[in-house]
Amino acid sequence: MNIERKYEGVGYEVHAIVGPYVEEEALLTLRNLMYEKFPNGQVHLQEQAPAISTDFRENYKFNSTIAGIEQSDACLLIGTNPRKEAPIINARIRKGVIHNGTVVASVGCAMKLTYPHHHLGTSVSTLKEIADQKHPFCSVLDSAERPSLVVSNRALQRADGNAIFNFARTIADEFGMIKEDWDGFNVLHMGANTVGALDIGVADKYQGLRTVDSPTSPWQKTRILFLLNADDLDNMELPDDCFVIYQGHHGDNGASMADLVLPGAAYTEKAATFVNTEGRVQKTSVSFFPPGYGKSDADALKSLLGPVQETARDQNTEATFEKIAPHLQKVGDIQDSDRLFESGVSVDPEGRSAAISSLPLAAPLDNFYMTDPITRSSKVMAKCTRVIKEGNFDY
Structure with a gap:
C-alpha cells in the first residue's frame, strides 16, 4: 500500500492520532513510520492536555505515587472524581483519611467519595483564591507537613487549562508540596498509556491540529488521517x-x-509495555490470540513500514527504547525525579493571568461503566449502565 504517493505535491498534510491505550512498541513504530514516509506529518495524542509542559515528566505524572498519596495529611482535589477516575487511588486517599486523619477538599463537581471531604466550590476562581492565599482552606494546607493536590487531566483539557495548571503549580510551590523528600503535585490520567506516550515525545504540537494554514478549521488541509x-x-x-x-x-x-x-x-492479546499515571512501567502478557486477521499494533505498523533502507536518515529515525526512553526497559520501576527544587521554576507567568472560563468544573466522567471502546463493547457494562440509569435489573 503506497499511500504516500496518493497526495504528492505542495500542501498535502498527513496526521496521525493515537488513543490513550496504545502501547509503547506501537507508538515507536508509528513514529518511525511517520518519519520515514511522511516527514512533514504530525503525531497527536488524543488525551493530551495542551496546557501541560512535557519537557519534564514531573509536570504530567502522579508524583506522590499511588501508594504514597496515603501519606499526605492534606489533599486538594481539582476537577477530579478519583472514585470514578481511579478507584485504587481513591481507596488510598480513604486509607489516609481513616488512619492518618488526612483532610481532603475538592474544587469541582459535588461528589460522594466514601470519605468526608470539604467541597470548596465548582469555579476556577476558587482555585485562584487558593493560589493567591486568600481562601480559608489555605490555613489547612499551610499547617500540613505533606500537603498534596490531584488535578485531573480532563480539567487541564479545558479552554482555560493553562490557567488551571499554573494555579495548581503555584499552590504546590506556595504550600510546600514539592520538597526533596516529598512531591505532592499529581496529575491524574485515565488513559492506560498517556504518560508513556508523553515520555517518548508524542505531543500535540498544534494543540488540536490548529495548523498554520488554517487556524480556524484545523482539519481543512488534512489529506491522510491515521487513527491508532x-x-x-x-x-x-x-x-x-x-x-x-x-x-x-x-x-x-x-x-x-x-x-x-x-x-x-x-x-489481553499481546505482550506490550505501558506506563501508568504514576510513571511506573508495566508489561502485559498474551492471554489469548486476537481473532481473525488481527495483529498487534506494532506488527501491523511494521508491515506498513516495509523494508527500511540503511541510510543515515533511517538510522537516526529508527528510535528504540534505549535511545529515547531507556527507563522503559525497567519493568515495575519508576524513574527517579529530576525536578529542580527552586520555587516557581515551572510556573508560566502568562498562565496565571490567562482568561478564566465562567463554566464550572464539570464531572470528568458521565458513565463510569463505559469509558472506552472496550467497555462500550461489553454486554456486562451495558447492563450495568442500564441498571444505574433506569434501575432495571432484567436481563
Missing part, C-alpha cells in the same frame, strides 16, 4: 478527499469514519 486506537474524537470536519485509516480492536467510533480498517489486538 483513537475513538473519542469530537468536532472533526474532514475534507471530502481525506483518506482515513483506522487501526484498532473493537471497531468503535474511529472505525465508523474510516475508509480503511486494520484489525488490531487488545491489551
Whole structure:
C-alpha cells in the first residue's frame, strides 16, 4: 500500500492520532513510520492536555505515587472524581483519611467519595483564591507537613487549562508540596498509556491540529488521517478527499469514519509495555490470540513500514527504547525525579493571568461503566449502565 504517493505535491498534510491505550512498541513504530514516509506529518495524542509542559515528566505524572498519596495529611482535589477516575487511588486517599486523619477538599463537581471531604466550590476562581492565599482552606494546607493536590487531566483539557495548571503549580510551590523528600503535585490520567506516550515525545504540537494554514478549521488541509486506537474524537470536519485509516480492536467510533480498517489486538492479546499515571512501567502478557486477521499494533505498523533502507536518515529515525526512553526497559520501576527544587521554576507567568472560563468544573466522567471502546463493547457494562440509569435489573 503506497499511500504516500496518493497526495504528492505542495500542501498535502498527513496526521496521525493515537488513543490513550496504545502501547509503547506501537507508538515507536508509528513514529518511525511517520518519519520515514511522511516527514512533514504530525503525531497527536488524543488525551493530551495542551496546557501541560512535557519537557519534564514531573509536570504530567502522579508524583506522590499511588501508594504514597496515603501519606499526605492534606489533599486538594481539582476537577477530579478519583472514585470514578481511579478507584485504587481513591481507596488510598480513604486509607489516609481513616488512619492518618488526612483532610481532603475538592474544587469541582459535588461528589460522594466514601470519605468526608470539604467541597470548596465548582469555579476556577476558587482555585485562584487558593493560589493567591486568600481562601480559608489555605490555613489547612499551610499547617500540613505533606500537603498534596490531584488535578485531573480532563480539567487541564479545558479552554482555560493553562490557567488551571499554573494555579495548581503555584499552590504546590506556595504550600510546600514539592520538597526533596516529598512531591505532592499529581496529575491524574485515565488513559492506560498517556504518560508513556508523553515520555517518548508524542505531543500535540498544534494543540488540536490548529495548523498554520488554517487556524480556524484545523482539519481543512488534512489529506491522510491515521487513527491508532483513537475513538473519542469530537468536532472533526474532514475534507471530502481525506483518506482515513483506522487501526484498532473493537471497531468503535474511529472505525465508523474510516475508509480503511486494520484489525488490531487488545491489551489481553499481546505482550506490550505501558506506563501508568504514576510513571511506573508495566508489561502485559498474551492471554489469548486476537481473532481473525488481527495483529498487534506494532506488527501491523511494521508491515506498513516495509523494508527500511540503511541510510543515515533511517538510522537516526529508527528510535528504540534505549535511545529515547531507556527507563522503559525497567519493568515495575519508576524513574527517579529530576525536578529542580527552586520555587516557581515551572510556573508560566502568562498562565496565571490567562482568561478564566465562567463554566464550572464539570464531572470528568458521565458513565463510569463505559469509558472506552472496550467497555462500550461489553454486554456486562451495558447492563450495568442500564441498571444505574433506569434501575432495571432484567436481563
